[in-house]
Amino acid sequence: MSEPPKLLLVDDEPGLRIAVQAYLEDDDEFSVQVAASADEAWALMEKSPPDLVISDIMMPQVSGYQFLDRLRADPRFQALPVIFLTARGMTADRIVGYEAGCDAYLPKPFEPEELVAIVRNLLARRNAAAATDSDNIKLEQIERGIKEILVTLGGASGLPQTVAKSEIELTPREQSVLDLVAKGLMNKEIARQLNTSVRNVEKYVSRLFGKTGTYSRTELVRFALERGLTH
Structure with missing residues (x-):
């Protein structure tokens, strides 16, 4: 607790x-x-x-x-x-x-009740700001990882030179989510882009992990780029 x-x-x-x-x-x-x-x-x-x-x-x-x-x-x-x-x-x-x-x-x-209400409100705002900062840090880390993958695969241009088309079948929505993950977007941003809920995005990301046998977003992006699943 x-x-x-x-x-x-x-x-x-x-x-x-x-x-x-x-x-x-x-x-x-x-x-x-x-x-x-x-x-x-x-x-x-x-x-x-x-x-x-x-x-x-x-x-x-x-x-x-x-x-x-x-x-x-x-x-x-x-x-x-x-x-x-x-x-x-x-x-x-x-x-x-x-x-x-x-x-x-x-x-x-x-009134003590008013003081408590103000305290709760300010703490909630502070926690929300802290969560946003944490998301931004995670996003920066993911973006750095993706850039490193792109450079490794394609040199300074950041484009993969040789890719083999994967036989993995993705639904249109899975493809959309994968493309946005590859751009370094977090689940909240992906949900806004696709006009859906964060819960749905989490579901699609989990499916992508299952279909690709990966366990992290960085691994997923590397897998997708190496096999031409996204660009």
């Missing part, structure tokens, strides 16, 4: 820290660390980076704005979601908060 997202709550009011931490941890959906100041929060972040920060603005010594400036100046925390909690609710104050780089702004007093 995966660990719950780690939140860091920064506020100089002990009562608020206790109440908000208890509410957020009530269903074990989140794990919450608390800090009474920006300096204390920074020390905690150095030891265990959180997935999201909830910070008061009006704090002694180091304000929430100054704390956020420090976060955004550090490459480790530039994309870290930050929610501002503050007694200030004027439009001008919210604008300052957003311009400083916060992701959400919740004036006190607030």
